[in-house]
Amino acid sequence: MGAFEYVAMDQAGKQTKGLLEGDTPKHVRQQLRDRKLLPVSVTEVAHKEARRQRSFSLRKGISSGELALITRQMASLSQSGMPLEETLLAVSQQNDNPRTQSILLGVRAKVMEGHTLADGLGEFPQAFPELYRATVAAGENSGHLDIVLERLADYTESRQELRQNITNAMVYPIALIVMALGIISFMLATVVPKIVGVFESTRAELPGLTRGLIATSDFLRDHWLLLIIGIAGVIYGLWWLLQQEGPRRRYHRFLLRMPITGRLTRGINTARFTRTLSILAGSGVPILEALKISSEVVENLPMRDAVTEATVRVREGGSISKSLAASKLFPPMMIHLVSSGESGGRLEEMLGRAAAGQEREVNGLIAALLGILQPLVIVLMGGIVLLIVLAILLPIFEINNLIR
Numbered sequence: 001m002g003a004f005e006y007v008a009m010d011q012a013g014k015q016t017k018g019l020l021e022g023d024t025p026k027h028v029r030q031q032l033r034d035r036k037l038l039p040v041s042v043t044e045v046a047h048k049e050a051r052r053q054r055s056f057s058l059r060k061g062i063s064s065g066e067l068a069l070i071t072r073q074m075a076s077l078s079q080s081g082m083p084l085e086e087t088l089l090a091v092s093q094q095n096d097n098p099r100t101q102s103i104l105l106g107v108r109a110k111v112m113e114g115h116t117l118a119d120g121l122g123e124f125p126q127a128f129p130e131l132y133r134a135t136v137a138a139g140e141n142s143g144h145l146d147i148v149l150e151r152l153a154d155y156t157e158s159r160q161e162l163r164q165n166i167t168n169a170m171v172y173p174i175a176l177i178v179m180a181l182g183i184i185s186f187m188l189a190t191v192v193p194k195i196v197g198v199f200e201s202t203r204a205e206l207p208g209l210t211r212g213l214i215a216t217s218d219f220l221r222d223h224w225l226l227l228i229i230g231i232a233g234v235i236y237g238l239w240w241l242l243q244q245e246g247p248r249r250r251y252h253r254f255l256l257r258m259p260i261t262g263r264l265t266r267g268i269n270t271a272r273f274t275r276t277l278s279i280l281a282g283s284g285v286p287i288l289e290a291l292k293i294s295s296e297v298v299e300n301l302p303m304r305d306a307v308t309e310a311t312v313r314v315r316e317g318g319s320i321s322k323s324l325a326a327s328k329l330f331p332p333m334m335i336h337l338v339s340s341g342e343s344g345g346r347l348e349e350m351l352g353r354a355a356a357g358q359e360r361e362v363n364g365l366i367a368a369l370l371g372i373l374q375p376l377v378i379v380l381m382g383g384i385v386l387l388i389v390l391a392i393l394l395p396i397f398e399i400n401n402l403i404r
Helices: 025-034 045-054 064-079 084-094 098-112 117-122 130-142 145-200 208-243 245-257 259-282 287-295 301-315 320-325 332-344 347-403
Strands: 002-009 015-022 038-044
Touching: 002 025, 025 038, 064 084, 064 098, 064 145, 084 098, 098 117, 117 130, 130 145, 130 259, 130 287, 145 208, 145 259, 145 347, 208 245, 208 347, 245 259, 245 301, 259 287, 259 301, 259 332, 259 347, 287 301, 301 320, 320 332, 332 347
Parallel strands: none
Antiparallel strands: 002 015, 002 038
16 A cells, blocks of 8 residues: 555535545545545655656755654654554644655555565655664664664754754854845945045045945946856855865865864764764664764765775774774764773763764854854944945045135
8 A cells, every 4th residue: 555645626626635545546546536536646655756856856855853853753652652554644644744744654655565664764765864764774673663763863853953053053143244244235335325426526536445435336336236146156156166076075174174163073073973873873783884874974075084994994893983083083082982982882872972072062162153253243344334434434524624
């Protein structure tokens, strides 16, 4: 039995859409006719998602917030003893997003056919990443799916919280800069020319600051479209350049060498790596496979290469801590905690502590940077406004001196 999305017409000619479960599209069409609906189209959810993944789409998967929420709901219902099919049905009914509903019902349909939950999730790889599927598969194999789902819910929520903290930290300074630049550009393009026009009519020699302001104002008024196109072109060019592996690798290496961005990059990627490795190791995933999957959540390319090289050393018999320490890219505290976990048989616990420590350090660093950045932006924009005011006032002072 599969999940199908349908479009049908009722007796009044009104179009309706929805989801139905059935063995075949023909079976679903018959159900629609029994409801006195005329089928227009019937599409299996799995096939529709496969086409979506092959085509261009701005959003192919489930958002991290939605994934964290449905994982927590599945964990709660599983621990209450509810059968897996009913759990998936309840979570899909609770969700308001039609696409997420169809994905969950598609997973449920695979489970009802006798497949495992991991196999059902595998039908939608863009919605459920490899880490998620491997963890669920390990939980099913060990017979402790409810416990693994609980850990997975904690993991997805902590990762979403870290991402949300970083996003929230960037919103205010970016909004402040955009608003300030918008106001200054408006002043230069509309207000300044009217005021400065009075000074030009006097034919007196204007101060250099005023002449610079007039030139800037004229350029904005005459070439504003060209300026916007140029800025958009530069942004697109940088984005395209960073899609190429060579330039992106050099850029990531540059970030690691810088004092502030280096600490932030190391902290964020180390927190992701150790948190992921902790949940995988605790769920019973083999350590080599766990290292391979964990490397994929590391966005910095040199650090990802270091994890890949460490995986090779571990496969050859080396310890995880010494293999990671060889790259000298990971924080010493994290290396010592991993070493302690290996020697004491508490690797999962120590990885969790390392992740929590890195997340606290990242949050503290972001708070400190915001404390510096916000007043710095205000002072910078205030300085620009001061220059504009001075450029307007200086000719007034000179005219006043000539009159005296």
